[in-house]
Amino acid sequence: SHVAEIEGPARASGLWLMFGLLSIISTLLWGFAYDRIDVHKVVCANYCITAVAILLSISSSSPTALVLSVFFYGLCFFGYITIIGVVIVRATRALSSVYMGKLTLIHTIGQVLGALGGGIARDKTGSFSYVFVFSLATLLISLGLFLTVPKSNVVRSEFA
Numbered sequence: 001s002h003v004a005e006i007e008g009p010a011r012a013s014g015l016w017l018m019f020g021l022l023s024i025i026s027t028l029l030w031g032f033a034y035d036r037i038d039v040h041k042v043v044c045a046n047y048c049i050t051a052v053a054i055l056l057s058i059s060s061s062s063p064t065a066l067v068l069s070v071f072f073y074g075l076c077f078f079g080y081i082t083i084i085g086v087v088i089v090r091a092t093r094a095l096s097s098v099y100m101g102k103l104t105l106i107h108t109i110g111q112v113l114g115a116l117g118g119g120i121a122r123d124k125t126g127s128f129s130y131v132f133v134f135s136l137a138t139l140l141i142s143l144g145l146f147l148t149v150p151k152s153n154v155v156r157s158e159f160a
Contacts, residue, residue: 001118001119001122002057002128003015003066003070006063011063015066015070018071019073019074020074022071026075026078026079026082027081027082030042030079043083043143044143044147046076046079046083049072050073051140052072053069053073054069054135054136055136056069058133080107081103084103085100088100117131
């Protein structure tokens, strides 16, 4: 919506295509990283790249900043699901399908509420800036909560 408002619907369509393709690639990228690198480093990298994407949206409305923001965000979007999904499957084994269903439900609810809340905030304030600032704040809170989890409580890959 932000890109369509700034650049128009044609530009937004191209960026949605890029975002979608990068989202698919992100599952492979972050799954590969999870299997080879310490999970805390992988999650922190995902959070940091996402923070850069959000900061680009906050700091500039230039076409270059918007493209870079979409690029970085696309590279991370399904990374969260991939990383947390692997942790859930390895931790719950036989019940993993139940927990993966819950993860999918929670993610879907978050997407719906996020889009609804972001749209309402944009309509009330006339700007997406508040939405991006809120997103960055919640990202940092989430990272802080993740970093408080002892490393021994995070399930490691059998392949690492």
